Amino acid sequence: MPEASPSSEEQDARHAAKMRKKQAARDTILASKTREQGLLIVHTGKGKGKTSAALGMVVRAIGHGMKVGVVQFVKGAMHTGEKAVFEAFPQQVTFQPMGQGFTWNTQDRSADIAAARTAWEEVKRLIADPDIAMVVADELNIVLRYDYLPLDEVLAVLTARPEMKHVIVTGRNAPEALIEAADLVTEMTLVKHPFRAGVKAQPGIEF
């Protein structure tokens, strides 16, 4: 005779026991995490979602009443959907699309360097401002990749930030030294992209 398959009640009981064990393990881990500190967060990789994930964290921070500063290093020339939303929270978000657009649009290295410097000075100001809880330096990695800003200077400012300040740096090709200095690093890996199938960039998704 074949073995009887477990009843639904048995399945449920087994599941409950397994989940109790998982929860106990999780509680133990959480109990050991007691420190709060400002995090240096890096979103890098060739996949999508680097800027989107930073924007999602901005939304969360706004929801918790925190003040946030967003500086976009290379997207200033593009229309962005997020701007309209952040403008609904003028007391909480400063949003500075200071870049002059992607570098292959300007074709002017000196102007790009000057724009990067202006954006970086704004990031420094936001990091120093005690009212600001979170600073997003969007696409800063691109600027570093082109050597538009001295990496040493950027690292010195980021690592010497006030203790409770969160800073999120996005862009592909994050420098190794930045990854080394960061607390939380996520690499967005491209698994599949609709561009390959002839689909164009669309509002709500890419911008």
Added chain:
Amino acid sequence: MPEASPSSEEQDARHAAKMRKKQAARDTILASKTREQGLLIVHTGKGKGKTSAALGMVVRAIGHGMKVGVVQFVKGAMHTGEKAVFEAFPQQVTFQPMGQGFTWNTQDRSADIAAARTAWEEVKRLIADPDIAMVVADELNIVLRYDYLPLDEVLAVLTARPEMKHVIVTGRNAPEALIEAADLVTEMTLVKHPFRAGVKAQPGIEF
């Protein structure tokens, strides 16, 4: 005599030429992308940013005047910062934290399955609603992983969605068949996590 290093003007000219070439290549690529279509997007992987990146896309969509429906499958019991922000756009966002919390909190498989079903029915309703441009099924992958919903049924609904409807599915361990069916798949890879250094989950970052 050593070779003279290029002047700043020469560097700029070389850079401009290189960037012109890049832009031309990019223009050619963009010209071939003419199709608009609703995308099935998957954010998976063990790294952070899966839900955050979906929220960032919601923000963009709101900024473009689109209507969005967000259904959270397993986070209903948690306080979320994003809720407060989306409530500022009641005409554009429906936000449904329908899940009963992570499964290791409930320890009740039958209740979890019922909650998953309720959330899924809401996703189906949003996909069928012609006013809704984007639907987020947050942590649906977790529910599929536990077999709380039949994968076949979920795939059938997602692939038969209206042509211009964007659907974003998040959660680690996305089923292979879902990745196969998707248009845009990003894997968030964990490079470094502050939990390892004893830092606890913090508002604005994790919730």
